[in-house]
Amino acid sequence: MVIISQRIINEFAKEYPLSASPLNRWYKLVIAADWESFNEVKESFNATDFVGNDRYVFDIGGNDYRLVAMIHFKKRTLYIRFIGTHNQYDQICRKGLIKTI
Secondary structure, eight states: OEEEOHHHHHHHHHHSGGGHHHHHHHHHHHHHOOOOSHHHHHHHOTTEEEEETTEEEEEETTTTEEEEEEEETTTTEEEEEEEEEHHHHHHHHHTTSSOOO
């Protein structure tokens, strides 16, 4: 998969250094993946949820962090839309910026 953009991961890891290792592990696994469907994402990352509008939520670092990505399977491209702590993710959900199913 192509990931847009690694810069977001690097910036988040600077602010939250403990996230660097799990985010880099996630990044390497996604770059090597060739997903064609959500079922294939779930095979790689079981703790991933589809939240609508091509958005998927990944639990990172034992659920300490959440990463929201838009995935276009036909283009093999994943766009990182949000990375945050579990608490920050809950805040954007309460504001209605992410719709949970």
